[in-house]
Amino acid sequence: MKQVAANMAGTVINVLVQVGDEISAGQDVVVLESMKMEVPVQAEVAGKVVEVKANIGDFVNEGDILVSVE
Template sequence: MAEDVRAEMVSTVYQVVVSAGEDVNEGDTLVILESMKMEIPVLAEVAGTVTSVDVKVGDVIQQGDLIATIS
């Protein structure tokens, strides 16, 4: 079953840490977002394989936007 990772707030993608095909554990950092000069890590909520990364550095994302998918 695929797990979508979505943005919790409006922010800018500061760093993409993982790539598609990479295995991750629960709690691993997927991307780092920047909002109001604060860096906010987005963590994997499940262990699995990253099937897609749907953002790139510099993207401005809205609350609810898809960041990545883990299966």
């Protein structure tokens, strides 16, 4: 199983995928707000979303797992 991790600390302001979605490499999956900027987090791999760990309003640290992909 592959995972998409936060590339910086911030607050989750949008989750763009759901369990069961097919995603492609480079697709935005979560949007973080950090230092008053919106920062999209992109999947590095293609596959099917099997778990979404990020919820709107969550604060995440760099390296936290946001989405699991199979």
